[in-house]
Amino acid sequence: MPTSKPRSKTSTATPSRKTAKRGATKKTAIIDESESPAEDASDAYHDSGSDNDEDEEDVKSLHSDALDEESDYATQSKGQKKRRRVASPAKPKPKPKSKGKVTSASATKPKQNSSGKAPARKKRKVEEDEDEDEGSELELKDGQEVVGKVIQAPKTGWVPEGQVSQHTLDFLMHMQDPACNDRVWFKLHEPIYRRCEKEFKEFIEAFTTMLTEVDPQIPPLPPKDLIHRIYRDIRFSNDKTPYKRSFSASCSRSGRKGIFAFFQPGNESALAAGAWCPAKNELNTIRNHILHSSDRLREIISGPEFVSHFGDPHPHPKGKQQSVFGRDDELKTAPKGVDKNHKDIDLLKCRSLAVSRTFTDEQVLKPGFIQELEEVVRVLQPFVHCLNDMITLPVGSDDGDEQEEEEGDEEGDE
Template identity: 40%
Template sequence: MLKKNKETSLKTTKRVKTEDEEEEKDRVKTPSKNKKAKSKPIHLKEDKDTYDAAEDQSSNGNDEHDDDGSEVEMYNESHIKPFGFTIPRPKGSPFPDAISPDTLVFLAELAENNDRDFFHFRSKEWAAARKDFMDFVGLLSTEIHHVDPSIRVEESKKAVYRQNRDLRFSNDKSPYKRNLSASFSQTGRKFLNAGYFLSIKPNNQSLIAAGMWQPDKYRLANMRSSIIRHADLLREALSTDVIKEAFDGKYGVDILDTTDRLKVAPKDIAKDHPEIDLLRFRSFAVEKTFTDEEVVSPEFMDKVMDVVEALVPFVAVINSWV
């Protein structure tokens, strides 16, 4: 009886060994389809606003290792591409009435590394930059309301635009805006009528603007109708002494933004109309740019407000027409 049990045990062991050998041969012959490239970076989990469910599902919960057990390289400083200019750092900065140099540094890096891995890696810097900008916007909103009471005063977070870009109709799939921006108007951030717009962008591209951008056809029709009847009011608002001082001697039609101005006369308007220079505009906006040095230096708020105060009559005329 013992001999019979021993023989049965030997046969079972031999059969298991043979099956194991066959499985090992199959594994050698058939490479794994799930093997990943070792150089592929980890998909870092994003915050609530930028989280991509498709990326999360593709990771299958294995964010730190390849299927073969090897570690994947983590995102670090060596992955960050440098920007090609210097952000000024005045002694004593940051100042309460200016933007922090660190905010410009973050935006400059974001422009060169516009992806979710960078944004996650620099999450602390992003939080600091956003707070710095929102603090400035809060102060600016109050100052603007003092010179233009028609402007709504609200929390900074309601004036500041979100950082994520709308990618639905754009060939540029960069997920984030390269600037920080906010608007101030009678309708708040919706900006249905004329108001003021602030954009902070490094490499001397920051600006304050005022007016109305690409109004709907009804507001645009009202604007053109009013220009035909009272163009002198708009011209006067663009030709004050404070306008000339704020815009280095320029004034009138010469300071209006021409980005979307028509090359010909609008429909049903004669090309030789006496107000044709104004009637060809689709947007009625004026902007003033600032250098990085100005943005991070004391009294930047005052420089912004000098422009805003000069443009209050311009904004008032537009809002009385639309």
Template identity: 35%
Template structure:
């Protein structure tokens, strides 16, 4: 049966007006579908007692049809309007939190897997800490700022990569303070020892990163700042000056920490043939006062041996007699001295002068070790001449003694 045209429908409505009224009262098919669909996504109506109210499809349809009265005509509706609409979830709440104090190590909010105690979906915003304020003490090139020591103290208590990332600003400001102090100290040292060149910071300052590949200690950082000066910087075959700062563990020292086989052989050869050359340096007044616990001239050598006894050989070195008078010196495999600095000395305004004075006392010892292990061409010839002069003097003394003996025999 053919459909009626629009004109035919309009003419029928004109003859019988009740047709149009019945049509307007009848709910549209689209409205019924939308009402039925929405009921699956919304909660059932409940009465005041909290029990579910019986469904009333007619009232539900009527509400939907009233809402559709303001919509566009059906023929212009898109497919998206016919899709079921889901209820939106509330937006997540943003909460600002800061990392707990250092006393709760391992439970900071920024650590992975830590329980925050917050509701699911809560976003935590952790602000990156800023460096400590300088306070009433300004930063200076010739001093160590208290914030630098505080950072090293915190690093020792929180020695892991995640913590250092969070407090990178403190690390950068402390490293800058240390580097500026090292530059000022280098200028002083070059005046004391003219064999020390002005090298870039990277050749003098040690990094705080530890090599833990073959270590039982898993901590990734050194809890101190340190630097070493020699003719080739912190690395090389020469004896060096050394400075380290850390809360309750700061000191100044120098010498050969781990000499290679050639340098060690040269030192033992000198101790075997001319031990007084090293002993005279150890018995120096400044050396004994600053680095050998104020020992006497006779006890200076024993104090030096005790300082380096940790790595010494248990037996005699190969090629030397166990009954050698200086066998304890020959057993040494490390030739270093050092003295501790208190935190008060490190933070004192005169710390640069204090360390420079220690370097002055250390200079003869460093120079002696370098002349023995790696002598310059001119120094080697001078030492040989000195040995020849010593030999000539001994020969002259022996000749005079022989002459006196012959004279006494002839008189008899």
């Protein structure tokens, strides 16, 4: 009876076509990090064709003696195994390999050996492997996607704490481009964002230290309690870009209100203060104070320093923003129950009593920018205190300082 010749356990350097098919795997999602911040975002979906030679060598190594031994062992019939054991009875039985080790993916279920267990497979780590057909489309498993190249933050060009660098303005300039104001682009440039965010937090910490010295009413809060999120709420907006175009923070006696600062490239960085769209009750209280007496507010907005920073204390002839006037929410006619010929009708038509001062990019990048902001904050302090008193004090208390003095006198008399 003819006997089958036992197969050799050695393998050739080049795997057979059948073995190559069995060893082919799908591409997996990878992230290739690059330290160059100047690379184009179009590289987000990249190919690793330059690594084909190395990948082919890795595939060949996977079809070495051990892999061929497992393949031969799995494809032998029971009869062949018996004849082989008879031919060499002295040879020890090969020990089964440890469970949990996996070789390259196979399209078919492996055959079981004589013990009824599937042959163990070696574990391997593969980042990317080409399909046999190079022209076929990339197939990914559920939940997998090709992310692209992560752009690392520059290692040079940053400034000391309390200053703003060109890197921050450049990143915010990208946020103004709809092609970059995208979750994929943002994810690939997140290391740059995190570094710019850290720089902005350090600046706000220095700004808050200066602000609390100028205005003792403002508590010293950490930057995380003052800085606004960069993520936009797009639920009720026609603009669906997911990220803001500026870094912003605000602080007051109650936290994120009051003096408002933000950095936006294109000479649009600003420092602002006042009451933006106050609630109905707060707005009515402010108007009642103005109806009773507008002298204190008029005196503040007419001061020479205030005018030099925020403009003349009357509406602009062409309706532009100037001082507290010209806001988008300003009424076209007099409020309900107010005479349209009232002497303070210009103030009474305002729904927001706020002022802002813009700065050029050149000013923002100067080492002494904090000192320049300190000058503006000192001019804003009386204006902010006046609005706070209008909102919190009853009508008739024209000056909060005078009321405090009266209370002190009363305590002394007691």
